[in-house]
Amino acid sequence: xxxxxxxxxxxxxxxxxxxxxxxxxxxxxxxxxxxxxxxxxxxxxxxxxxxxxxxxxxxxxxxxxxxxxxxxxxxxxxxxxxxxxxxxxxxxxxxxxxxxxxxxxxxxxxxxxxxxxxxxxxxxxxxxxxxxxxxxxxxxxxxxxxxxxxxxxxxxxxxxxxxxxxxxxxxxxxxxxxxxxxxxxxxxxxxxxxxxxxxxxxxxxxxxxxxxxxxxxxxxxxxxxxxxxxxxx
Amino acid sequence: xxxxxxxxxxxxxxxxxxxxxxxxxxxxxxxxxxxxxxxxxxxxxxxxxxx
Numbered sequence: 001x002x003x004x005x006x007x008x009x010x011x012x013x014x015x016x017x018x019x020x021x022x023x024x025x026x027x028x029x030x031x032x033x034x035x036x037x038x039x040x041x042x043x044x045x046x047x048x049x050x051x052x053x054x055x056x057x058x059x060x061x062x063x064x065x066x067x068x069x070x071x072x073x074x075x076x077x078x079x080x081x082x083x084x085x086x087x088x089x090x091x092x093x094x095x096x097x098x099x100x101x102x103x104x105x106x107x108x109x110x111x112x113x114x115x116x117x118x119x120x121x122x123x124x125x126x127x128x129x130x131x132x133x134x135x136x137x138x139x140x141x142x143x144x145x146x147x148x149x150x151x152x153x154x155x156x157x158x159x160x161x162x163x164x165x166x167x168x169x170x171x172x173x174x175x176x177x178x179x180x181x182x183x184x185x186x187x188x189x190x191x192x193x194x195x196x197x198x199x200x201x202x203x204x205x206x207x208x209x210x211x212x213x214x215x216x217x218x219x220x221x222x223x224x225x226x227x228x229x230x231x232x233x
Numbered sequence: 234x235x236x237x238x239x240x241x242x243x244x245x246x247x248x249x250x251x252x253x254x255x256x257x258x259x260x261x262x263x264x265x266x267x268x269x270x271x272x273x274x275x276x277x278x279x280x281x282x283x284x
Contacts, residue, residue, distance in 0.1 A: 009281050078235055080267045080279040217269025 012077045015069065019090050020145055022066050026097050027141045029059050031134050033104035034200065038130045040111045041193060042123050049111035052104065059101040066094045082214070089214040093144065096203040096210075100137070103196040103203075110189050120176060120186040125165045129197040132161050136204035140211060149215035152208040156222035162201035169194040234279065238267050246275040 033052050040049040070091045073079065079087055136158050143151040173187040173194075205223055213219045237244060244266040246259040259272040270276045278284050 012281070080238075081270050081276050083280050084268060 012073070012079065012083065015073045015077065016083065016086060019066060019069050019073070019087070022062060022069070023090055023094060023097070024141055024145065026059060026062050026066065026094060027137055029055070029062070030097050030100045030104065031137060033059070033101050033108075034130055034134055034137075034197075037104045037107035037111070038123075038127055040108055041119075042127070044111065044114070044116075044119075046112055049108040052108035053112070056101055056105040059098055063094045063098040067091055085214045085217060089144070089210040092210050093141075093207050096206045097137075100133075100200045100203045103200050106196045107193050110193050114186075114189050117186055117189075120173070120183055120190055123190075125169045125172075126190065126194050126197065129162050129165045129169075129194060129201070132158055132165070133197055133200045133204060136162075136201060137207070140204055140207040143208070143211045144214070147211075147215050149212045152211035152215070153222065156205045156208040159201045159205045159223055162198055166194055166198040238263055246270075246272065246278065248274060 033055065036048055036052045039045065040052065070087050073087055074084075077083075136155050140152060140155045143149075143155060170191065173191050176183045177187045209220070209222050212222065241263045244261065244263045245257050246266065247255050247257050250256060259266065259270060259275045261270070266275060267279055270279060276282075
């Protein structure tokens with residue numbers, strides 16, 4: 001027996017790499033959508049907002065293409081162990097990326113719905129939330145490609161920053177609405193935008209969880225506190 | 234190998250080295266061997282890296 005003998009893995013490796021490349025490309029599209037929707041909000045650029053809303057269909061299509069590639073790989077290569085976990089993780093990750101793009105498009109729709117109403121307040125914490133989201137997405141996808149479970153754990157911890165910023169935005173906007181109910185609609189626009197980013201952070205945590213599953217075989221939540229509680233505040 | 238995965242409840246991974254044949258390097262529920270083997274040589278075998 002020689003471990004140097006040629007194996008039948010070459011097409012499996014090639015297909016796995018293609019799936020990862022497409023997943024990274026999808027991550028870049030999501031990153032651009034988040035960045036663009038924030039710029040559209042800050043600059044009240046409705047043209048850019050419309051572009052992001054329209055561009056969401058490309059993300060959705062790429063998600064289906066990647067899922068089909070995963071299915072074809074499973075049917076034809078019968079992957080096992082780490083390979084199987086990689087394919088299953090990739091299918092989950094592209095689902096999370098697709099939902100993140102929906103949230104970014106949601107923020108672009110907010111810009112369209114705001115019309116010419118001025119922003120209630122300057123954007124400070126919301127762009128910070130977006131920056132942390134973008135770092136989490138970029139780093140978690142890199143951790144996926146590098147099979148770096150330890151990095152995935154660190155990335156999941158970054159979600160606490162997003163949750164903290166969201167709490168801050170929530171309290172601030174609530175005080176505006178309490179003091180002057182006429183500000184309610186403008187406050188709600190910003191609150192929805194922050195909420196979308198908070199959801200993106202949770203989805204990025206899901207990716208980190210999938211990286212940990214892929215590298216260790218262990219499936220568990222990295223931030224086990226009830227994250228959905230924000231929805232009720 | 235796929236047939237073994239399909240019909241068995243438990244799987245043993247046995248290998249030959251310079252000193253002996255049939256040394257058991259891992260024994261687990263079949264589901265564990267084919268999804269999250271602990272021994273890297275089992276991982277390499279079930280993922281087609283050798284054999």
